[in-house]
Amino acid sequence: MYFSEECDKIYTIIFYMEGNALEGFRKPMLNQVGYNVKQKKPAVVKMPGSYEIKDEQGRVVTGVGTREAIHDPLCRESLYKLDLSKVDKPGKYQLVHPFMGECGSFTVGEDVYREVHNAMIKALYFQRCGCALEEKYAGVYKHEACHLDKVQVWSDRSIEFEATGGWHDAGDYGRYITPAAVTIGHLIYAFIKYPAAFTDELNIPESGNGIPDLINECRYELEWMLKMQREDGGVYHKLTSQNHADFLMPEEDLLQFYAFDVSSMAVADFCATMALCARVYQKYDADFAKKMEAAARKSWNWLETHPEPVLFRNPENSDTGMYGDYSDMDERLWAAVEMFYLAKDRKEDGTVYQNTAMEFLKKNVPIVDFGWTDVGGFASLAVLSDAEKSIGEEIYNICKTAVIAEAERLLELCRLNVFEMGMAPEDFCWGSSMVVTNRGILWSLAYELTGKEAYAEAVQCHVDYLLGKNITQYSFVTGFGTKPYKNPHSRPLQMDDIEEPVPGLVSGGPNGHPGDPAARKLLTPGTAPMKCFVDVWESYSTNEITIYWNSSAIYNTAFLRR
Numbered sequence: 001m002y003f004s005e006e007c008d009k010i011y012t013i014i015f016y017m018e019g020n021a022l023e024g025f026r027k028p029m030l031n032q033v034g035y036n037v038k039q040k041k042p043a044v045v046k047m048p049g050s051y052e053i054k055d056e057q058g059r060v061v062t063g064v065g066t067r068e069a070i071h072d073p074l075c076r077e078s079l080y081k082l083d084l085s086k087v088d089k090p091g092k093y094q095l096v097h098p099f100m101g102e103c104g105s106f107t108v109g110e111d112v113y114r115e116v117h118n119a120m121i122k123a124l125y126f127q128r129c130g131c132a133l134e135e136k137y138a139g140v141y142k143h144e145a146c147h148l149d150k151v152q153v154w155s156d157r158s159i160e161f162e163a164t165g166g167w168h169d170a171g172d173y174g175r176y177i178t179p180a181a182v183t184i185g186h187l188i189y190a191f192i193k194y195p196a197a198f199t200d201e202l203n204i205p206e207s208g209n210g211i212p213d214l215i216n217e218c219r220y221e222l223e224w225m226l227k228m229q230r231e232d233g234g235v236y237h238k239l240t241s242q243n244h245a246d247f248l249m250p251e252e253d254l255l256q257f258y259a260f261d262v263s264s265m266a267v268a269d270f271c272a273t274m275a276l277c278a279r280v281y282q283k284y285d286a287d288f289a290k291k292m293e294a295a296a297r298k299s300w301n302w303l304e305t306h307p308e309p310v311l312f313r314n315p316e317n318s319d320t321g322m323y324g325d326y327s328d329m330d331e332r333l334w335a336a337v338e339m340f341y342l343a344k345d346r347k348e349d350g351t352v353y354q355n356t357a358m359e360f361l362k363k364n365v366p367i368v369d370f371g372w373t374d375v376g377g378f379a380s381l382a383v384l385s386d387a388e389k390s391i392g393e394e395i396y397n398i399c400k401t402a403v404i405a406e407a408e409r410l411l412e413l414c415r416l417n418v419f420e421m422g423m424a425p426e427d428f429c430w431g432s433s434m435v436v437t438n439r440g441i442l443w444s445l446a447y448e449l450t451g452k453e454a455y456a457e458a459v460q461c462h463v464d465y466l467l468g469k470n471i472t473q474y475s476f477v478t479g480f481g482t483k484p485y486k487n488p489h490s491r492p493l494q495m496d497d498i499e500e501p502v503p504g505l506v507s508g509g510p511n512g513h514p515g516d517p518a519a520r521k522l523l524t525p526g527t528a529p530m531k532c533f534v535d536v537w538e539s540y541s542t543n544e545i546t547i548y549w550n551s552s553a554i555y556n557t558a559f560l561r562r
C-alpha cells in the first residue's frame with residue numbers, strides 16, 4: 001500500500017466529485033481491446049493506491065499498487081503508472097480500488113489484436129470509390145457506385161480521361177497520389193515483413209481468389225494510381241473537385257473532378273510504389289506486375305529528365321487537400337532505392353539507382369519517417385530489409401545508424417511521460433495518431449536489427465495508446481474497445497443514417513493546434529496537447545479519418561501479431 005498525505009488529498013477531492021467527472025477519474029487508462037498473455041501490460045490511473053485484480057468469478061487474482069505520481073507533460077496532469085503484467089492467464093479482469101470499488105475491466109488473451117487488425121484493413125474496402133459497395137460485403141454500409149464520370153485536367157480542360165477507382169482519401173472524396181503511395185508503402189512493407197498477419201478472411205469481393213486479401217485490396221488503389229500517370233511519365237498530384245463536396249453520400253456527389261498539376265513528389269512516390277509492387281505482385285499476377293514495372297520505369301525517366309523539384313500548391317480558387325511539401329529529395333531517394341531493388345529482382349545492373357540514392361543520402365535527407373511529407377523511412381525499410389546488403393555496405397550502414405539513433409531518441413522521450421510514449425508535446429499535430437504509429441514502425445525496424453526488447457515494448461505501448469491508454473480515455477479506433485470514438489469526420493458515415501460508424505477506422509487524434517471551428521469552440525485555448533481531441537463529426541482537425549492513418553496502425557498490429 002502506498003497511502004500517503006497525497007492520497008488523502010486526492011480522496012478528499014473525489015469525495016466532492018460526481019457524475020462523469022467521477023467516472024472519468026475512476027476509469028483506468030489501458031488498452032481497451034486487451035493485452036496478449038505474454039506481454040507487458042502497462043496502465044495509467046488517476047487515483048493512487050493498491051488495487052485488487054479480480055477475475056470473472058470475483059476472485060482476487062493479485063494486487064498491484066501505484067508508486068509516486070508522475071507529472072505528465074503531454075496531458076499536464078499528475079498520474080500514476082499501474083503495471084498489470086502479473087496477470088498472465090487469459091480472461092476478463094476487474095480492477096478494484098479499496099476506496100472507489102470497481103474501476104474498470106481489461107482482457108487478457110491470445111492474439112487479441114486479430115479482429116481490430118482485420119477491421120482496420122477492411123475499413124479500406126469501405127473507402128473504395130468508383131464501385132458499388134454491395135450488401136454481402138458492406139452490410140448496412142452498402143451504397144451505389146460513386147465518381148464515375150471522366151475527369152478533366154485542371155490546367156487544360158480539353159483533356160479528359162477515365163480515372164475511376166482507388167480509395168477516398170479520408171472524410172472527403174478526393175484521391176491524392178502522395179498519401180496513396182504512403183498507404184501502400186505501410187501496407188506492402190507490413191505484408192513483406194509479417195505475412196502471417198495477413199489472411200484471407202476480410203470478406204471483400206476478391207476474397208477466396210487464392211491471393212491474400214491485403215494484396216487484393218491494395219490492387220484496387222494501385223489500378224487507380226496507374227490511371228494518374230501521363231504518357232510522359234509525369235503523375236498528377238491529385239484528383240479532386242474544385243472544392244470539397246457538401247456532406248453528401250458519395251454517389252450523390254456529382255461535382256466535376258480534376259487531375260491537378262504534376263508534382264515531382266507525386267512522380268517519385270508513384271515510381272517507388274510501382275517498383276515495390278512490381279516485385280511483390282510478380283508471384284500473384286505477372287502481367288499486372290509487368291504493367292507496374294513499365295509504369296515505374298516511365299516515371300523514373302521523368303525524374304531523370306526533371307532533376308529540379310516541381311512542388312505543388314493549390315491553385316488560388318481551389319482548396320481541397322494540398323499535401324504540399326518543401327522538398328522532393330526524400331521522395332526521389334525512395335524511388336531510387338525501390339528501383340534498385342526492382343533491378344536486382346529482374347537481374348539487371350542497378351548502379352545508377354545506387355548512385356542516385358547515395359547522392360541524396362549525402363545531402364542528409366531524413367530517412368526515419370513514414371508520413372506523406374517525409375517518406376525517407378521507406379528507403380530505410382527497403383535497404384534494411386535486405387540482409388544481403390546488396391545496395392552496398394555504406395548505404396546499409398547509413399540507414400542502420402539513423403534508424404537506431406532515432407529509436408534511441410524516441411526511447412528517451414518515453415522516459416519523460418507517464419504513458420511511456422515516444423512523443424513530445426509538439427508531436428501532437430493534425431493526424432497525431434500517425435506520428436504515434438509511425439514511431440511504432442521505426443521501433444519495429446530497430447527491434448529487428450538489434451533484438452532489443454525495449455523497442456518491441458515501445459511499439460506495444462503505442463498501440464495501447466491508440467486503443468485507450470490515453471488521457472481522453474477514448475479508443476481511437478471505431479468499434480474497438482470499451483469506449484471507442486463514434487463520430488468521425490466522414491461524409492458517408494455522417495450521411496448514412498446509421499448510428500455506428502464503420503469499424504476499424506483510426507481517428508486523426510489529439511491536435512495541439514486544432515484548426516477547425518468545432519474543436520476551437522469545445523477546447524479552451526492552452527489545453528494540454530493530448531487533451532485536444534473532440535469526438536464530434538465536425539472536427540476535421542482532430543477527428544477525421546484517412547487511409548494512411550489506418551495503414552500505419554495496421555503495420556503496428558501486424559508487428560504485434562508476428
Ligand code: 9MR
Nearest residue numbers: 169170171172321322323430431544546
Ligand atoms: O493529414 C493531413 C495533415 O497532416 C495536414 O496537417 C492537414 C492540413 O494540411 O491535411 C491533412 O490531410 C487532409 C487532406 O488535406 C484532405 N483530406 C483529408 C486529410 C485529413 O484531414
Ligand code: ZN
Nearest residue numbers: 129130146147
Ligand atoms: Zn467515390
